Amino acid sequence: MRRTPLMDQLGLTLPVIAAPMGGVTGGWLAAAVSEAGGLGIVGAGYGDLDWVRRELDEVVRRTTRPWGVGFITWSLARRPEVLDLALAYRPAVVMFSFGDPAPFVDRAHARGALVFCQVQTVAMAREAVAAGADVVVAQGTEAGGHGARRATLPLVPAVVDAVAPHPVVAAGGIADGRTLAAALVLGAQAAVVGTRLYASAEALAHPRLKQRLVEVSGDMTERTRIFDIVRGLNWPAPFTGRAVTNAFWRRWHERPEALAAAREAVAPAFEQAQAAGDPEEGLLWAGEGVDLVRAVEPAAVIVRRMAAEAEAVLAALAAPGDGGTPSA
Amino acid sequence: MRRTPLMDQLGLTLPVIAAPMGGVTGGWLAAAVSEAGGLGIVGAGYGDLDWVRRELDEVVRRTTRPWGVGFITWSLARRPEVLDLALAYRPAVVMFSFGDPAPFVDRAHARGALVFCQVQTVAMAREAVAAGADVVVAQGTEAGGHGARRATLPLVPAVVDAVAPHPVVAAGGIADGRTLAAALVLGAQAAVVGTRLYASAEALAHPRLKQRLVEVSGDMTERTRIFDIVRGLNWPAPFTGRAVTNAFWRRWHERPEALAAAREAVAPAFEQAQAAGDPEEGLLWAGEGVDLVRAVEPAAVIVRRMAAEAEAVLAALAAPGDGGTPSA
Numbered sequence: 001m002r003r004t005p006l007m008d009q010l011g012l013t014l015p016v017i018a019a020p021m022g023g024v025t026g027g028w029l030a031a032a033v034s035e036a037g038g039l040g041i042v043g044a045g046y047g048d049l050d051w052v053r054r055e056l057d058e059v060v061r062r063t064t065r066p067w068g069v070g071f072i073t074w075s076l077a078r079r080p081e082v083l084d085l086a087l088a089y090r091p092a093v094v095m096f097s098f099g100d101p102a103p104f105v106d107r108a109h110a111r112g113a114l115v116f117c118q119v120q121t122v123a124m125a126r127e128a129v130a131a132g133a134d135v136v137v138a139q140g141t142e143a144g145g146h147g148a149r150r151a152t153l154p155l156v157p158a159v160v161d162a163v164a165p166h167p168v169v170a171a172g173g174i175a176d177g178r179t180l181a182a183a184l185v186l187g188a189q190a191a192v193v194g195t196r197l198y199a200s201a202e203a204l205a206h207p208r209l210k211q212r213l214v215e216v217s218g219d220m221t222e223r224t225r226i227f228d229i230v231r232g233l234n235w236p237a238p239f240t241g242r243a244v245t246n247a248f249w250r251r252w253h254e255r256p257e258a259l260a261a262a263r264e265a266v267a268p269a270f271e272q273a274q275a276a277g278d279p280e281e282g283l284l285w286a287g288e289g290v291d292l293v294r295a296v297e298p299a300a301v302i303v304r305r306m307a308a309e310a311e312a313v314l315a316a317l318a319a320p321g322d323g324g325t326p327s328a
Numbered sequence: 329m330r331r332t333p334l335m336d337q338l339g340l341t342l343p344v345i346a347a348p349m350g351g352v353t354g355g356w357l358a359a360a361v362s363e364a365g366g367l368g369i370v371g372a373g374y375g376d377l378d379w380v381r382r383e384l385d386e387v388v389r390r391t392t393r394p395w396g397v398g399f400i401t402w403s404l405a406r407r408p409e410v411l412d413l414a415l416a417y418r419p420a421v422v423m424f425s426f427g428d429p430a431p432f433v434d435r436a437h438a439r440g441a442l443v444f445c446q447v448q449t450v451a452m453a454r455e456a457v458a459a460g461a462d463v464v465v466a467q468g469t470e471a472g473g474h475g476a477r478r479a480t481l482p483l484v485p486a487v488v489d490a491v492a493p494h495p496v497v498a499a500g501g502i503a504d505g506r507t508l509a510a511a512l513v514l515g516a517q518a519a520v521v522g523t524r525l526y527a528s529a530e531a532l533a534h535p536r537l538k539q540r541l542v543e544v545s546g547d548m549t550e551r552t553r554i555f556d557i558v559r560g561l562n563w564p565a566p567f568t569g570r571a572v573t574n575a576f577w578r579r580w581h582e583r584p585e586a587l588a589a590a591r592e593a594v595a596p597a598f599e600q601a602q603a604a605g606d607p608e609e610g611l612l613w614a615g616e617g618v619d620l621v622r623a624v625e626p627a628a629v630i631v632r633r634m635a636a637e638a639e640a641v642l643a644a645l646a647a648p649g650d651g652g653t654p655s656a
Contacts (some may be wrong), residue, residue: 001645001646002644002645002646002647024385043559052354054436057634060411097651111649120617121547122545122546123545123547130615140479141469141479142478142479142481142482150470150546150547150616151469151470151479151480151481151500151501151616152481152613153470153480153481153500153501153502153510153511154470154501154502154503154616154619155505155546155616156618157504157507157619157620157622158505158546158619161619161620162448162619172479172481173481173482174481175482176480176485178485178513178514179482179485179513179514180482181480181513181645182510182511182513182514184640184645185506185509185510185642185645186506186510187506189398217450217451217486218478218483218486219449219450219451220448220476222454232390265456282440287482288478288479288482288483289482291450291482291485291486291489292482292485292486292489293467312647313513314513314642314645316330317329317330317509317512317513317642317646318329318330318556318643318645318646320332
């Protein structure tokens with residue numbers, strides 16, 4: 001399998017990037033993926049300075065290979081100091097998702113970071129390049145957690161064509177060797193993996209929630225705003241979060257206004273359930289690729305197997321058949 | 329590129345299937361795709377006997393290669409006689425979409441047809457096999473026209489695993505060589521192509537509508553019920569239709585109940601716009617792959633180029649790079 005130019009630029013041996021899952025991709029998971037030859041991106045989430053400092057201490061302690069840090073851009077706009085904190089650790093990559101990255105791109109470039117901007121439409125991809133993105137991450141609606149409505153398979157090649165010669169990375173639904181190979185075939189130079197790495201030993205998440213990912217089907221995930229509402233987070237349109245449907249979801253998903261009105265009464269039990277790793281009364285983000293999650297494993301095992309299987313799938317399909325080639 | 333077992337079984341030289349777009353995939357388009365080495369499936373739509381008879385006369389006049397006929401299953405249940413009419417033409421493939429195929433599978437098998445069942449979730453895939461499907465078509469939400477909510481990229485491998493050893497075909501978002509190659513990499517044995525073939529010379533659609541597909545982006549498509557409501561079609565849940573957003577959509581998409589109430593007054597102008605090929609006041613189904621539609625061309629040119637480009641993409645990726653393999 002040919003290395004992509006982006007892999008060469010970053011010195012990666014695997015075309016796999018650990019998604020910056022807020023609060024979940026800490027220094028341990030990010031470093032594990034970077035040490036395996038991919039790129040780990042710590043998820044700075046809503047910008048808790050103590051958490052970010054602790055996890056970036058951890059990532060630089062655990063790896064000397066390239067790693068990154070990812071921000072929720074609309075949240076960063078309210079707490080821009082977390083970007084300066086992160087840049088002091090000299091990340092190879094800074095990733096901005098969900099909002100206008102223009103105010104932050106120059107600062108990241110000034111510290112030598114490669115800037116990834118995650119987008120959900122072709123129009124957003126053009127805006128990201130105009131704002132100074134080095135790499136565009138095209139994220140499909142099948143992704144777990146926050147995202148929007150277009151699907152990965154047709155979005156990635158459309159973005160590749162729209163922003164060429166900028167490199168494009170795929171995100172959303174990539175959870176095994178087949179989906180990784182598909183991302184590369186679509187023109188992506190690497191793939192962002194979230195849900196599959198949530199179910200890793202190194203992810204900062206409750207073991208009950210990781211195990212729940214092994215049990216559920218992608219049929220059971222939905223995009224919703226209710227988990228943002230109960231947490232008091234005012235996410236801008238068009239972003240919603242894909243989560244595993246559960247008792248909490250069934251109770252509220254058709255009544256978001258009622259949930260907003262009842263938030264003060266409802267939030268304590270939700271937060272308690274969340275802390276206890278209760279998959280029915282708390283929140284479990286998951287993408288549609290969760291069908292392909294079959295065990296909680298070390299991150300290095302996951303990403304190495306994904307790459308090896310992708311390579312095998314591509315080699316098998318490229319081999320000539322007995323009857324000649326389909327296009328002959 | 330290796331031929332898939334399903335291609336061998338059907339005698340295809342291209343892994344491309346023309347979607348049974350109701351009223352659009354007639355005998356001319358279906359035969360053109362079959363003659364090019366793929367499989368054309370006439371779209372019987374809502375079961376207009378005169379239309380089906382005319383188009384099946386046309387397909388058997390134009391090709392001696394395998395072809396198919398596709399039904400909207402919940403509609404067929406109301407007019408089952410159209411299945412008997414179609415089976416008299418000896419289609420190689422009968423495809424059932426959107427509803428329970430169980431009452432019809434035996435009749436198709438009795439006339440020697442291979443039965444394709446199109447599904448939108450992993451659970452539906454298991455039901456299709458239980459109902460007697462020979463081949464499962466896993467359709468993602470990015471597809472134009474009717475469909476549901478799961479996305480092609482993670483759905484296809486999950487369905488492959490769920491129904492093995494039954495062959496799986498991918499549908500939704502497949503509109504060029506990259507997306508076709510991705511479908512094969514995901515484990516599909518062929519891909520159903522709709523929107524890209526709507527923009528073909530042979531499609532039974534107004535030239536203005538075909539040209540509109542060249543102009544629009546997948547960013548401009550949405551799933552909606554309003555075009556079924558204005559046509560008086562009571563589609564069952566969970567199916568919606570993906571269409572190009574236009575003036576009609578902007579006027580009604582947030583007020584489906586109001587449209588239902590106003591239908592008698594609104595429908596005549598809608599139907600007139602539709603007949604005139606007015607893309608703003610009529611209906612234009614399109615999938616998210618429409619970004620990849622760059623010209624209206626003969627179907628044979630489209631499908632042969634898709635297969636050749638898919639082969640080239642796979643060959644390029646499978647080739648070893650200078651620096652060794654990513655998984656090494």
